[in-house]
Amino acid sequence: MSTDIGDRVRSAKEAYIRLMSETTSRKDSALEAMAEALDREREAIKEANAKDMSAAEAMVADGSLTTALMKRLRVDDTKIDEMIAGIRDVMKLPDPVGMTMQALELDDGLELFQVSTPIGLIGVIFESRPDVVPQIMALCLKSGNATIFKGGSEAKESNRSIFKILTEAIASVEGMPHDAFQLMETRDDVTGMLEMDAYIDLIIPRGSNDFVRYIQDNTRIPVLGHAAGICHVYIDRMADPKKAQEVAVDSKIQYAAVCNAVETLLVHEEATGILVSVAEELASKGVELRCDQASKRVLSEAGVQCDDADEEDWDSEYNDLILSIRTVDGLEEATAHINRHGSGHTDCIVTEDKGSAERFIAMVDSSSVMVNASTRFADGFRYGKGAEVGISTNKIHARGPVGMEGLMIYKYVVLGDGHVVKDYSGKGAKGFTHKTLAKRLEIR
Amino acid sequence: MSTDIGDRVRSAKEAYIRLMSETTSRKDSALEAMAEALDREREAIKEANAKDMSAAEAMVADGSLTTALMKRLRVDDTKIDEMIAGIRDVMKLPDPVGMTMQALELDDGLELFQVSTPIGLIGVIFESRPDVVPQIMALCLKSGNATIFKGGSEAKESNRSIFKILTEAIASVEGMPHDAFQLMETRDDVTGMLEMDAYIDLIIPRGSNDFVRYIQDNTRIPVLGHAAGICHVYIDRMADPKKAQEVAVDSKIQYAAVCNAVETLLVHEEATGILVSVAEELASKGVELRCDQASKRVLSEAGVQCDDADEEDWDSEYNDLILSIRTVDGLEEATAHINRHGSGHTDCIVTEDKGSAERFIAMVDSSSVMVNASTRFADGFRYGKGAEVGISTNKIHARGPVGMEGLMIYKYVVLGDGHVVKDYSGKGAKGFTHKTLAKRLEIR
Numbered sequence: 001m002s003t004d005i006g007d008r009v010r011s012a013k014e015a016y017i018r019l020m021s022e023t024t025s026r027k028d029s030a031l032e033a034m035a036e037a038l039d040r041e042r043e044a045i046k047e048a049n050a051k052d053m054s055a056a057e058a059m060v061a062d063g064s065l066t067t068a069l070m071k072r073l074r075v076d077d078t079k080i081d082e083m084i085a086g087i088r089d090v091m092k093l094p095d096p097v098g099m100t101m102q103a104l105e106l107d108d109g110l111e112l113f114q115v116s117t118p119i120g121l122i123g124v125i126f127e128s129r130p131d132v133v134p135q136i137m138a139l140c141l142k143s144g145n146a147t148i149f150k151g152g153s154e155a156k157e158s159n160r161s162i163f164k165i166l167t168e169a170i171a172s173v174e175g176m177p178h179d180a181f182q183l184m185e186t187r188d189d190v191t192g193m194l195e196m197d198a199y200i201d202l203i204i205p206r207g208s209n210d211f212v213r214y215i216q217d218n219t220r221i222p223v224l225g226h227a228a229g230i231c232h233v234y235i236d237r238m239a240d241p242k243k244a245q246e247v248a249v250d251s252k253i254q255y256a257a258v259c260n261a262v263e264t265l266l267v268h269e270e271a272t273g274i275l276v277s278v279a280e281e282l283a284s285k286g287v288e289l290r291c292d293q294a295s296k297r298v299l300s301e302a303g304v305q306c307d308d309a310d311e312e313d314w315d316s317e318y319n320d321l322i323l324s325i326r327t328v329d330g331l332e333e334a335t336a337h338i339n340r341h342g343s344g345h346t347d348c349i350v351t352e353d354k355g356s357a358e359r360f361i362a363m364v365d366s367s368s369v370m371v372n373a374s375t376r377f378a379d380g381f382r383y384g385k386g387a388e389v390g391i392s393t394n395k396i397h398a399r400g401p402v403g404m405e406g407l408m409i410y411k412y413v414v415l416g417d418g419h420v421v422k423d424y425s426g427k428g429a430k431g432f433t434h435k436t437l438a439k440r441l442e443i444r
Numbered sequence: 445m446s447t448d449i450g451d452r453v454r455s456a457k458e459a460y461i462r463l464m465s466e467t468t469s470r471k472d473s474a475l476e477a478m479a480e481a482l483d484r485e486r487e488a489i490k491e492a493n494a495k496d497m498s499a500a501e502a503m504v505a506d507g508s509l510t511t512a513l514m515k516r517l518r519v520d521d522t523k524i525d526e527m528i529a530g531i532r533d534v535m536k537l538p539d540p541v542g543m544t545m546q547a548l549e550l551d552d553g554l555e556l557f558q559v560s561t562p563i564g565l566i567g568v569i570f571e572s573r574p575d576v577v578p579q580i581m582a583l584c585l586k587s588g589n590a591t592i593f594k595g596g597s598e599a600k601e602s603n604r605s606i607f608k609i610l611t612e613a614i615a616s617v618e619g620m621p622h623d624a625f626q627l628m629e630t631r632d633d634v635t636g637m638l639e640m641d642a643y644i645d646l647i648i649p650r651g652s653n654d655f656v657r658y659i660q661d662n663t664r665i666p667v668l669g670h671a672a673g674i675c676h677v678y679i680d681r682m683a684d685p686k687k688a689q690e691v692a693v694d695s696k697i698q699y700a701a702v703c704n705a706v707e708t709l710l711v712h713e714e715a716t717g718i719l720v721s722v723a724e725e726l727a728s729k730g731v732e733l734r735c736d737q738a739s740k741r742v743l744s745e746a747g748v749q750c751d752d753a754d755e756e757d758w759d760s761e762y763n764d765l766i767l768s769i770r771t772v773d774g775l776e777e778a779t780a781h782i783n784r785h786g787s788g789h790t791d792c793i794v795t796e797d798k799g800s801a802e803r804f805i806a807m808v809d810s811s812s813v814m815v816n817a818s819t820r821f822a823d824g825f826r827y828g829k830g831a832e833v834g835i836s837t838n839k840i841h842a843r844g845p846v847g848m849e850g851l852m853i854y855k856y857v858v859l860g861d862g863h864v865v866k867d868y869s870g871k872g873a874k875g876f877t878h879k880t881l882a883k884r885l886e887i888r
Contacts, residue, residue, distance in 0.1 A: 017783060021806035104828055110817060112827055119839045120809065201839040222666060222840050243862030250864035339461060361857055361885075362465035365564065373554060373860025382868070383556055383856065384548055384878035395563045395645040396666050397841040400856045412827065412844045413805050416817025418687030420694035424826070434828035441805075 005192035008182045009148060013121045013199045015180035016146035020118045022176070024095040027142055030173045034141075035087040037169035038134065038162070042080055048161035049075040049130065056128075056154055065154060068257070073128045073155055083134040083162075086387060090138040093386045096408050097144045103437040106414070107430060113413045113441040118144035120201035122407065123193050125150045125215060127207035130158035136204070137166055137181055139387055143407040146180035148200065150190050152207075159183065194219035204390055209317065224406060226393040228317050228343040229259025231375045234334040234360070236351035237268040241277065243372050244350040248278045250374040251348065253285055257319050259391060260346050260368075260378040264314060264324045266334045267295065276302040279325070287321045294327035314341040331356055335363040342366060344393045346378040367393055367400035413441055449636035452626045453592060457565045457643045459624035460590035464562045466620070468539040471586055474617045478585075479531040481613035482578065482606070486524055492605035493519040493574065500572075500598055509598060512701070517572045517599055527578040527606075530831065534582040537830045540852050541588045544884040549877050550858070551868075557857045557885040562588035564645035566851065567637050569594045569659060571651035574602035580648070581610055581625055583831055587851040590624035592644065594634050596651075603627065638663035648834055653761065668850060670837040672761050672787040673703025675819045678778040678804070680795035681712040685721065687816050688794040692722045694818040695792065697729055701763050703835060704790050704812075704822040708758060708768045710778045711739065720746040723769070731765045738771035758785040775800055779807040786810060788837045790822040811837055811844035857885055 038045070056073055059065035102114040122145050126132045133149055140147040151159040163183040171178040184193065193200060197220040204224050205215040212227045233251050235244045251262035267275045279289055279299050289306035290313050291299060299306050306325070313324040314337070328334045338347050348370035349360040357371045368378040378401060380388025385403030392398050398406035423430050482489070500517055503509035546558040566589050570576045577593055584591040595603040607627040615622040628637065637644060641664040648668050649659040656671045677695050679688045695706035711719045723733055723743050733750035734757050735743060743750050750769070757768040758781070772778045782791050792814035793804040801815045812822040822845060824832025829847030836842050842850035867874050 017779075017807055017809060020809070106821070106826065106828070110821075117809075216664065220660065222838075224840075240862065246862050246864050247860075250866055254865045254869075335461075357859075363461055365461060365464070365561075366855065368856045368858065370858045371860065373858045373863045374865045376865035377550070377554075377858055377860075377863070378856070382550065382865075382876060384550070384876065394666075395853055396668075397853075399853050409839055409841075409843050411810065412812045412822070414812065414814045414817045414821055415801075416691075416815065416821075418684065418690050419817045419821070420690050421698045421818045421820035421826075422694055425698075432826060432828065 005184065005189050006196070009121070009193065009196050009199050011179050012146040012148055012182050015177035016118070016121055016144075018177040019141070019146055019180045020097065020144040022144065026173060026176065027095070027144075028091050030141060030170045030176050031087055031091045031138055033169040033172050034134065034138065034166050035084045037165045038080055038084050038087070041165045042077065044165070045075055045080060045158065045161050048157040049073075051157040052155055059154065069128050069154070073130070073158070075130050075158055079131060083131055086131075086135050087138045090142050090387050093142060093404060095142065096404055100440040101410055103439050103441070105433050105435040105437050107419070107433055109417045110419045111415045111437065113415070114410050115413055115441050116408050117411050119407055119409050121146045121148065121199055123148045123150070123200045123203040123221065125190060125193070125203065125205045125207075126152065127211060128152040128155040129206070130155050130162055132206055133159055133162050134166060135387065136389070139389060139404055139407060140181075141170070143404050145407050148182045148184060148193060150184040150193065153185070156185060160185070194221065197221045206390060222397070224390065224392050224394060224398060224402065226259060226343070226345060226391050229261070229345040230264070230315065230317050230341065230343040231260060231262045231345055232264050232266055232338050232342055232347045233262045233375065234266040234328075234338070234347070234349045235268060235271050235274050235278070236331065236349055236353065236356050237270045238353035238356060239268075239271060239274060239350040240352050241274045244271070244274045245278050245281060247348060247350050247372060247374050249281055249285075251376055252282060252287060252323055253321065254374065254376050256321050260375050261319070262323065262348070262375050263317055264326065264341070266326050266328050266337060269294065269327050269329055272298045275299070275325070275327075276304060279304045279306065282323060285321075287323050289323055289325055291325045292327060295325045298327070317343070331359055335360060338364050338366070345391070346370065346375045348373065348375050367391075449628065449633050450640070453565070453637065453640050453643050455623050456590045456592055456626045459621035460562070460565055460588075462621040463585070463590055463624045464541065464588040466588065470617060470620065471539070471588075472535050474585060474614045474620050475531055475535045475582055477613040477616050478578065478582065478610050479528045481609045482524055482528050482531070485609045486521065488609070489519055489524060489602065489605050492601040493517075495601040496599055503598065513572050513598070517574070517602070519574050519602055523575060527575055530575075530579050531582045534586050534831050537586060537848060539586065540848055545854055547881040547883050547885070549879040549881050551863070551874060551877055553861045554863045555859045555881065557859070558854050559857055559885050560852050561855050563851055563853050565590045565592065565643055567592045567594070567644045567647040567665065569634060569637070569647065569649045569651075570596065571655060572596040572599040573650070574599050574606055576650060577603055577606050578610060579831065580833070583833060583848055583851060584625075585614070587848050589851050592626045592628060592637060594628040594637065597629070600629060604629070638665065641665045650834060666841070668834065668836050668838060668842060668846065670703060670787070670789060670835050673705070673789040674708070674759065674761050674785065674787040675704060675706045675789050676708045676710055676782050676786055676791045677706045677819065678710040678772075678782070678791070678793045679712060679715050679718050679722070680775065680793055680797065680800050681714045682797035682800060683712075683715055683718060683794040684796050685718045688715070688718045689722050689725060691792060691794050691816060691818050693725055693729075695820055696726060696731060696767055697765065698818065698820050700765050704819050705763070706767065706792070706819050707761055708770065708785070710770050710772050710781060713738065713771050713773055716742045719743070719769070719771075720748060723748045723750065726767060731767050733767055733769055735769045736771060739769045742771070761787070775803055779804060782808050782810070789835070790814065790819045792817065792819050811835075
């Protein structure tokens with residue numbers, strides 16, 4: 001399988017030129033074929049997955065794979081149903097290619113159009129989740145992007161089976177450039193991909209923090225994603241106690257292993273009553289609490305067990321039933337802590353005071369800012385994206401939960417009639433009109 | 445001046461938190477103060493510039509600076525007038541911060557807003573053009589971005605003078621975070637900046653190709669810009685001869701030294717008549733022609749002097765009165781050549797055939813695609829941007845001529861009333877409404 005990586009990357013890029021101008025109906029036919037093929041080939045997929053699962057069991061036994069990762073590896077009929085439903089969700093999304101974003105008359109007979117286009121060739125590097133392949137392939141196909149996939153070695157058989165079924169389905173639609181999708185399998189392939197910045201336009205890594213950081217550190221290709229998710233809930237002086245408790249508890253324990261779970265609770269020094277009841281509930285649910293001095297004093301007096309936090313705790317993403325707690329003297333200290341120690345992912349204020357909410361929103365530099373709502377809402381599905389590419393803490397291109405819009409860019413098209421720049425410069429120069437036009441470029 | 449780079453970068457980032465929530469009227473007051481200060485301090489600026497100019501003359505004499513670069517260094521009253529006008533143009537632009545891009549009801553009492561925000565801290569590294577400082581400072585201030593400037597050493601006195609005048613003007617508006625703007629002066633400062641990816645969110649390099657490539661190769665920070673501008677004009681079989689000649693000549697000689705000038709002319713094999721007349725005019729205007737075999741045959745027969753092109757020519761940006769010429773058998777070969785050898789900057793077709801124009805637009809993967817219009821139109825001013833950040837050949841974030849929109853990103857804001865995710869999962873889960881709302885988030 002590890003023949004010439006370069007050739008395969010180049011052929012995907014060439015296929016992209018054809019894919020970017022495919023019609024909506026042909027792309028939707030390919031998506032339907034993909035959905036039907038997964039349904040038809042269930043047994044083949046489950047067989048391939050069984051091979052991965054038995055290898056994984058051995059790896060869990062010798063400690064080289066965690067049970068959590070093994071769990072994410074399993075593909076059963078429910079998972080296949082979800083893959084199929086995911087592809088059909090993408091079919092329902094409007095075709096994002098060729099939309100006129102802006103039309104401007106530059107001068108008589110000279111018109112400028114800004115038109116949405118795919119980005120080009122996307123590299124998707126992921127750990128053991130075979131459901132990434134159908135999800136991302138559907139999104140990329142609909143948006144006209146070619147894609148190089150590289151999955152984890154522990155999901156090799158599953159990925160290979162699913163990838164083959166899907167690309168054969170695409171090829172069944174005559175003339176569809178199925179070369180646009182390629183599967184890589186080895187570590188050398190990854191090294192090769194990361195060096196091909198002349199061809200690959202964007203890397204989307206899906207996996208652990210260390211994994212994402214490794215990718216970021218080893219390529220010149222732009223990376224869309226997030227390394228850390230150090231999220232905060234700030235309980236303001238004017239917080240409603242019941243809402244504070246529900247939001248803090250949900251943000252921590254509804255699913256502690258994910259990036260949008262809270263890691264640090266900041267509590268206003270006058271909200272000690274709320275601190276005690278939140279801490280009591282969390283402790284009763286098995287959450288380990290790591291407190292600064294002021295919070296520890298309050299909790300100890302109330303008989304709630306807690307440990308001392310050290311400086312490292314404020315910069316830690318536990319992804320586990322652990323919460324650091326710090327008492328602050330107000331909004332300024334809370335937002336300063338968040339901007340300093342947070343990862344710009346998702347941060348929340350609980351308050352009934354509109355002014356405080358407004359200042360928090362204005363001053364917290366994070367991709368999602370919540371007011372009286374759990375940090376766990378920061379997610380593409382909940383945000384109504386239809387399908388999620390991933391969550392980004394980038395400050396350019398796409399930030400927060402990213403849907404198909406993150407796979408799009410635009411080009412400018414100028415339609416003239418022999419217009420030249422020399423007529424618009426020097427003495428007697430013509431001027432530009434720059435008049436907004438209510439028209440679309442009727443071209444794909 | 446080269447004290448602690450880190451401290452200054454960090455203080456700019458802290459100031460950004462205040463700058464990002466400044467009101468429009470206060471930002472416009474600062475811009476007005478900047479414009480007035482430049483007008484008032486003309487003599488100081490010209491004095492500082494005179495020092496740079498006399499040093500530059502010595503450098504030109506000993507060959508360490510080109511006259512072209514020296515010319516761009518000069519600041520006279522006309523240049524100062526342009527700087528002032530540029531700042532006032534930015535004042536007129538709408539404030540891009542805090543615009544609601546999307547409002548969505550997630551459920552009863554749970555609302556999602558996507559709101560435009562500044563990117564954060566921008567690093568601007570440029571060669572000898574002192575007018576970059578007022579232009580970029582105005583754009584960044586209006587868009588709420590902090591900025592670290594690093595200019596060329598040959599413009600040191602001019603940059604220092606202009607920077608001081610502008611930041612003092614900003615400081616004259618009470619409470620404006622003038623720390624948000626910092627000037628670096630040494631090479632070590634650049635090395636330091638490029639390493640501070642935890643603080644600097646985007647680098648905008650302005651200068652030669654080698655300079656931009658050096659920056660791209662030496663930082664993990666995203667870079668907005670373009671290294672090469674290898675632009676093409678394709679003269680189709682159905683081209684109007686007069687338009688073809690005017691567009692090709694303008695694209696080459698209206699200003700040959702810039703990135704949107706044409707470097708390679710592609711001519712349909714049946715358009716030999718046009719090839720001859722275009723080549724005759726260009727040759728008569730001193731353009732050196734480098735041709736493939738087929739083009740050379742045609743031109744030699746017509747008595748037009750030309751050289752042989754070699755493979756390297758197709759990948760060359762001359763920025764000079766040189767043009768490579770290749771004959772192609774049609775649109776497919778033309779677009780394949782462009783996608784292979786071009787830099788994705790600006791490419792043009794001359795044709796009267798609508799179908800060919802459409803296919804060219806669909807298949808050329810460049811930031812600007814021209815139909816019957818000079819490549820030289822690809823420019824922020826001509827595209828009506830009001831002010832230009834630069835031209836980008838990136839495939840993410842901002843592509844083509846970039847105005848203030850390239851300095852913007854967004855955050856998501858969720859307003860709830862104690863909403864938690866556990867109510868939306870498992871048995872009896874509540875559903876999301878995902879209903880578009882016609883409202884704005886009234887917050888900055």
